[in-house]
Amino acid sequence: MNIMISINREFIPCACVMLMSLKEHHEDTELSVYVLHHELTQQDLLEMDQVIGSDGIALIPVYIPEGTVGDFRMGKWPEEAAYRLLATDLFARDMDRILHLDTDMLITGSLLDFYNTSFDGNYLVACEDFMSKEQRKKKCRDFAKDEDALFFNSGVLLFNLSKLAEDGFYYAVYADILQKYPAIRIEFPDQDMLNLLFGGKTKYMDRIRYNYAPYYYRIYDGERYYDTREQLISNCNVLHMIWMSKPWESPVRMEANELWWEYAGRTPYYEAMKRRHVQNMLEQERKMNDMLRDKADRITAEPSDGQLIDSASGAQLLDEMCRREQRFADMLIKK
Amino acid sequence: MMETDNSMIAKEREAYSAFRAGLNEAADGAETLDALLQLEDILYDIIEEEFQINYMLDQFLKKQGEGS
Numbered sequence: 001m002n003i004m005i006s007i008n009r010e011f012i013p014c015a016c017v018m019l020m021s022l023k024e025h026h027e028d029t030e031l032s033v034y035v036l037h038h039e040l041t042q043q044d045l046l047e048m049d050q051v052i053g054s055d056g057i058a059l060i061p062v063y064i065p066e067g068t069v070g071d072f073r074m075g076k077w078p079e080e081a082a083y084r085l086l087a088t089d090l091f092a093r094d095m096d097r098i099l100h101l102d103t104d105m106l107i108t109g110s111l112l113d114f115y116n117t118s119f120d121g122n123y124l125v126a127c128e129d130f131m132s133k134e135q136r137k138k139k140c141r142d143f144a145k146d147e148d149a150l151f152f153n154s155g156v157l158l159f160n161l162s163k164l165a166e167d168g169f170y171y172a173v174y175a176d177i178l179q180k181y182p183a184i185r186i187e188f189p190d191q192d193m194l195n196l197l198f199g200g201k202t203k204y205m206d207r208i209r210y211n212y213a214p215y216y217y218r219i220y221d222g223e224r225y226y227d228t229r230e231q232l233i234s235n236c237n238v239l240h241m242i243w244m245s246k247p248w249e250s251p252v253r254m255e256a257n258e259l260w261w262e263y264a265g266r267t268p269y270y271e272a273m274k275r276r277h278v279q280n281m282l283e284q285e286r287k288m289n290d291m292l293r294d295k296a297d298r299i300t301a302e303p304s305d306g307q308l309i310d311s312a313s314g315a316q317l318l319d320e321m322c323r324r325e326q327r328f329a330d331m332l333i334k335k
Numbered sequence: 336m337m338e339t340d341n342s343m344i345a346k347e348r349e350a351y352s353a354f355r356a357g358l359n360e361a362a363d364g365a366e367t368l369d370a371l372l373q374l375e376d377i378l379y380d381i382i383e384e385e386f387q388i389n390y391m392l393d394q395f396l397k398k399q400g401e402g403s
Contacts (some may be wrong), residue, residue, distance in 0.1 A: 199396070251382040254399075271368050279354055281378040282362055288385045295392040299399070317395055318347050322389060325350035330383050331355035 001029055001115050002091070002098040006036040006083035012044060013269035014103050014248070016051045021107040021263050023057050025237075029112065031057040033077035034091070034098070036083040051267050062090060070174040072189040082189045084154065085174050092165035101238075104246050106260045110235030114210050120159045123169070123198045126152035127207035129191075130216035130242060139195070152202055154191040155240050156211045169197070171202045212236035214256040215245030227255045248277045251284045296321060 003022070005014045019033060021165055035045070045061050052059070064083055072082035084100045091098050099115050101107075111218065129151045131139070139151050165171075174193050208224065212235070217225035226232045232255060239256045241247060247257040247264070264270050299314050356382075365371045 031351070050397060158386065176346070251379070253379050253383070254348075271371070273370050274375065277364070278365065278375050278378065281382065282358070285358070285378060285382055285385070288382060288389065292392060294386055295389070295396060298396060314395060314399070315343065317391055318342045318343055321389070322343075322347040322350045324384055324388065325347070325354040328384075329350070329353040329379075330378070331377050332361045334362065 001026065001111070002032050002034070004036060004084065004087065004091070004098050005035045005101045005103055005303065006080040006100075007079050008039055008078055008105055009044060011080075011178050012040075012048060013264070013267060013273055014246075016267050016269065017260060017263045018101065018107065019048075019052045019057070019059075022101070022111075024053060024113070024134050025107050026109055029055065029056070032054050032060060033201040034062050035061050036062045036064055036080065036086070036090075038064045038068075038079070051269075062262075069171070071178050074189050075187075077189050084157065084190050085193065086171050087159045088161060088164040088170050090157075092154060092161040096151050096160075096162045096203055098159050098161060100154070100157040100159065102194050102240065102333070104241045105155065106239040106241070106256070106263065107234050107237065108239055108259070109209075111210070112203055113236060114156070114237075114254075115158065117158070117194075117203065117205065119158075119163065120203055123160050123163055123167075124152070124202040125158035125196065125205060126154065126202050127156060127205050127211035129153040130213045130220075150154050150190075151195055152198070152204065153207075153211055153240075154188075154194055155242075157194075157222055161186050164181055187267065190318070194216065208235055210238050211240050212238060212242045214254050215241070215250075215252075218252075220282060223311050227258060229255055230257065232256055249294075250277075269305045292321070 005015055005018075011196055015035075022033075023031065035048075040061065045123040049059055061311070064086065066079070069079050069082040069085060072085065073079045078268075087098060087100065096121075099111065114125065119125065130138065130153065131151065168301065177197070178193065204224075212226075212232075214227075214232075218227075239259070241257070241260065244250060245252065245254065247256070250257055264273055296318065299317065361374050361377070365374045
């Protein structure tokens with residue numbers, strides 16, 4: 001199976017977690033993993049190789065000179081996010097398909113059916129994105145498409161390299177479109193461009209099975225939110241830790257993240273990642289508390305009639321905050 | 336209508352200061368992996384409850400806004 005990932009040095013630990021889980025679920029499959037990067041050192045690559053182990057998996061570094069995808073370097077995204085737009089340029093001569101995987105994922109089952117599926121004449125195989133109906137309609141309107149069109153997520157993306165090359169879809173075409181249509185707002189650099197071009201020419205696979213985002217379902221679709229290990233493993237082959245649900249950032253307990261941490265625990269990066277997580281949580285707690293204090297101040301602000309809090313429920317709220325803070329302090333002392 | 340005196344606000348401020356000091360101390364002292372995991376566990380609980388308080392404050396402010 002040909003896999004491509006794009007990382008910078010910061011993402012080495014989570015790439016290793018994803019690749020370890022990929023390898024574990026494809027023991028009888030030869031995996032060629034193309035690692036697109038512009039800053040990894042020989043030492044980094046050697047270390048990744050040692051962490052993942054070399055049996056049945058080959059890491060093949062592909063150096064991309066800085067600025068190669070400069071047109072798509074926008075907003076908060078590192079340029080590595082746009083490297084998948086180089087798939088045809090880099091690989092079409094040597095293979096007919098390659099599977100791109102984001103690194104903020106955990107593989108919990110086989111990807112062989114996804115990888116070997118027939119393209120049925122499409123350029124890509126992907127899963128529907130996670131966004132509300134309103135967000136999707138806005139995206140589709142922005143891109144002058146049918147409001148009911150499906151928008152795909154580019155985290156798990158199978159490229160039909162033969163067809164893309166045959167029809168001339170190389171990076172230069174994407175860059176050219178971006179230059180010609182600057183009005184098109186590229187919010188997610190690669191994903192929006194690929195949807196713009198291939199929205200109606202993509203084969204869709206089951207997103208619960210192949211691109212399950214636990215946090216999305218927790219917020220928007222509770223009926224399909226799986227929070228037991230058994231449910232996650234039996235229903236999903238790929239867990240995608242999107243938005244604020246990345247295990248090293250998330251302030252929310254989720255079984256999917258616990259599963260991720262178990263894999264992370266088998267890497268030498270575990271303690272550093274846990275330290276980073278606690279720092280992130282402390283930062284989020286501070287921000288959350290600033291917000292709470294701001295709201296509490298608005299409740300206790302003295303209005304013109306001289307009353308500090310003008311209702312019983314306001315007083316109860318203040319009392320509630322007080323009791324919880326005392327309990328938090330007790331918890332920390334006991335620790 | 337109920338008027339709440341300054342002592343209630345002062346009490347809450349005091350509780351908050353004690354909590355903040357405890358959290359800073361725990362963060363500074365989390366040198367071992369075990370201590371780090373314990374602190375992570377406590378932070379999950381704290382943040383989860385803060386989400387609840389935030390919701391309650393929002394509801395209250397909304398009602399207060401409607402009432403004014």
